[in-house]
Every structure is written in C-alpha cells, then in structure tokens.
Amino acid sequence: MRGFFVLITSLAALIPVQAFGRVELVVLPQREEVRIRFHPHTSSALVQEMRRVTLKAGENLVELSWTGIDINPDSIHIAPAPERGEVVVESISIRPGSVPSLLWRVRCSEPMEVPVYITYLTGSLGWEGRYVLILSPDEVEGALGFEVKVQNKSAERFENARIEFPTGAAAALSLDRGESKSLELFRIEGVKVGKLYVYPASGGELTEVYYLLRNDEEHGLGKVELPKGIVHIYRRDENGGTAFLSEDELADLPIGAEARLALGKSRExxxxxxxxxxxxxxxxxxxxxxxxxxxxxxxxxxxxxxxRKEKVRVEVEVRMTDPDWLM
Incomplete structure (x- = not known):
C-alpha cells in the first residue's frame, strides 16, 4: 500500500528560516535519478530529480542546495512518495547565500526513508541541433541525420541522466561541470528532396537555387516536428566520395510543412x-x-x-506595385 503525501504550501508563501525553531536539519543526499527534458520554443530545461531522505516521526526541516545553477524558484515542485504512512510538506522557504538553499518543513507520521521527486526549470542546461543531409548524385533523395550537442553550463554534475529531446528521442548521458557532449539522435535514409529555381524580383542574370524538404510520410519524414538547426548539405559522386555544397538554417518544421534550404545562385x-x-x-x-x-x-x-536535361521547377518573382494587374 502506498503512503499518503500532502503539500500544504508552496514557494508563493515563503516563511522566515527562524520560524523553524529548533527542528533538526536534514540535508538531502545526492540525486539517485535525474531526468532532463528539453522542449521546443524555450531555452529552459525541465529537470526532475529523485533523492531519498530519512525522516523522523514528527517535524523535520529538510535542506536542498545546488551549486552554480540557474533555477527558476517559482518553478520548483516537491513531491515525496512514501511507501507507507503520511508525509505532509507544511512550508517551503529559500535561504539566500553564496549557495542558495531550499528549506522545507515536513511532518512525518513515522520514521522512514522517503523518495522525494524535485522538479524545476533551469537555464543552465541547453542543447542545439545540427543536420547533415547527404544527397544522391542525381539530388533527388538523400540521408538526413540529426545530431545534438548537450551543454551543462552549471557547476553541478549530472550522473546517468535520462535526456529527452523535442524529437521524442531520449539518451542516457553523464554531464560533468561545464561539459558539452554530442550525439546523433537519428538518421533517415531515402528522404525525397525537391529542387527549386527562383528568379528574384530584383532581377539579374542568375537564379537562386533551393533544395525542398517536406516533412511528411510521402517524402520519407512526417513522424515528428523537426526542430530548428543548421543543415550541412553534401552530395555523393559516382565514385562514392562526397562534396560539400552549402549550409543553411532550418526553422522549426511542423509535420506537413515544407522548408527551403538555400544552395546558392546558378545559370542552369x-x-x-x-x-x-x-x-x-x-x-x-x-x-x-x-x-x-x-x-x-x-x-x-x-x-x-x-x-538541364530534366524538368525543373521555377518561380519568377514579380514586384506588383499596382493592385490592378493581369497575367
């Protein structure tokens, strides 16, 4: 039978540290589990830690501190998960200092060791994505790989953290203080790629060339929204070698949407x-x-x-200054 947990107050109702009186202070031990989730469209990471704390029967004052990590205090949520009995979080307070501490007053029905789940938002953990698109010699399809670099800008060490990315992929990593690590999340073969020639309204002798990437199943994608990132584009030759063509930035690409990746200018x-x-x-x-x-x-x-020998798609941009025009 699971125990019972009640949270009476939150950080919205801070109380002075002196109000805890002579209650014995318990320092929360090191994290046993940690889960880091990166969301699209935000620079903050959602972190959930699990730590075990030994509580005595009656009133307990528990202290938790982090070193050199930017935490949004309004986002902190504490959830004890007792196996038996009753645990009540009566109040939460922040004690300022060179190493800020989170103090919470807990009433426990009996002596026990209790798993505690702590969730918060931090700007000290970040990630950035990078794509590698390797085209076939005829440029009609390619392999799309997505690599991420995870950055720990805090002075905390995260051991065996489960890291979840906006693509739905997850990985287990250990991140030391100030460390960055890179890994490939996925590689998709047989992605169909289009090509577009655009004659700009400004005129000139050259056309602008774009590769078209559509995020749907018909084109070999369409499983998840593709997060933003730099795309490095290569082309294989008939001998198996690869040549760098260009790079462009991909904005967040929802399912069903199409992106244009600039190649350069051409006389083709x-x-x-x-x-x-x-x-x-x-x-x-x-x-x-x-x-x-x-x-x-x-x-x-x-x-x-x-x-070119094959058919091409061309767009001609014309600047219309008069609303009354005919084509």
Whole structure:
C-alpha cells in the first residue's frame, strides 16, 4: 500500500528560516535519478530529480542546495512518495547565500526513508541541433541525420541522466561541470528532396537555387516536428566520395510543412524579363493641352530557358506595385 503525501504550501508563501525553531536539519543526499527534458520554443530545461531522505516521526526541516545553477524558484515542485504512512510538506522557504538553499518543513507520521521527486526549470542546461543531409548524385533523395550537442553550463554534475529531446528521442548521458557532449539522435535514409529555381524580383542574370524538404510520410519524414538547426548539405559522386555544397538554417518544421534550404545562385536556368509595351491610359490634360495626369500600363515578356536535361521547377518573382494587374 502506498503512503499518503500532502503539500500544504508552496514557494508563493515563503516563511522566515527562524520560524523553524529548533527542528533538526536534514540535508538531502545526492540525486539517485535525474531526468532532463528539453522542449521546443524555450531555452529552459525541465529537470526532475529523485533523492531519498530519512525522516523522523514528527517535524523535520529538510535542506536542498545546488551549486552554480540557474533555477527558476517559482518553478520548483516537491513531491515525496512514501511507501507507507503520511508525509505532509507544511512550508517551503529559500535561504539566500553564496549557495542558495531550499528549506522545507515536513511532518512525518513515522520514521522512514522517503523518495522525494524535485522538479524545476533551469537555464543552465541547453542543447542545439545540427543536420547533415547527404544527397544522391542525381539530388533527388538523400540521408538526413540529426545530431545534438548537450551543454551543462552549471557547476553541478549530472550522473546517468535520462535526456529527452523535442524529437521524442531520449539518451542516457553523464554531464560533468561545464561539459558539452554530442550525439546523433537519428538518421533517415531515402528522404525525397525537391529542387527549386527562383528568379528574384530584383532581377539579374542568375537564379537562386533551393533544395525542398517536406516533412511528411510521402517524402520519407512526417513522424515528428523537426526542430530548428543548421543543415550541412553534401552530395555523393559516382565514385562514392562526397562534396560539400552549402549550409543553411532550418526553422522549426511542423509535420506537413515544407522548408527551403538555400544552395546558392546558378545559370542552369535562365530567366529574361523584357518590356514589350508601355501605354498611357486615362489621360487628362491641362488647358494648354499638356498631359497633367495619366495611368501607365506596361506589358512584359518573361522567358525561361532550362539548360538541364530534366524538368525543373521555377518561380519568377514579380514586384506588383499596382493592385490592378493581369497575367
């Protein structure tokens, strides 16, 4: 039969340390379990620790401190999990100092060792993602790998921590003080990649080239949202070697969405924009017969020439300054 746990107050109701009187102080031992969860769209990590504390019957004052770690005090949650009896957390307080301490007053129905789960948000643990996309020689598909670097910017050591990432993947790592570690979370073969040529509205002789990555099952993805990260793009040659092509930044890519990864500029697709005709419409003249007001209608011819052997997708950007236009 499980025990009973009650939390009466929280950090919202802090009390002076002196109010604990002569109750014996118990220092919480080292963590036995730790779980670190990184969420998308936030720079904080959610940490859950499990520590065991020995309590006597009656009132107990428990102290917990961290070294050199940025913790949001409003996010701290404490949950004893007694196997029997009753444990009541009556109050929680923060004792300032060079090493801030969390003090909580606990009433226990009988002497026992109690697992305690402590949850908090910290900005001292971080991660960043990096993708490697290796394309086939014909650039129609590739292998997409996702690597992460986990950073411990605190002065605490996290031993055998279970680390959970926004992709749903998890890994067990030990992170020393100030340490960073890298690991590959996944590698997906057979990802279908599109290619797009864009002629910018600013004109010029070159087209901009993008690889298209769609996060859906039809294109070999679509299992999870892809978190943001730098994408390094390579292409295999016929001899099995690889050549670096470019790098671009991928924003968070939800399931079903498409991303454009810039490759550079190219002459493989030529686009020419020519003015065919310019006419004045709705002309109004002054008393001297000079044109005072008139609308100008312009006609352009856009010619696209593909120098590649296969069909390509082309977008031509045209800046429309007048809402009344026809194509």
């Amino acid at each position: 697709v030529e686009v020419k924009k020519e003015l065919v005709e310019r006419r004045k419409l709705n002309v109004r003249r002054d008393k001297g017969g000079r044109i005072a007001v008139a609308d100008v209608a312009e006609s352009y011819r856009i010619t696209v020439k593909n120098h």
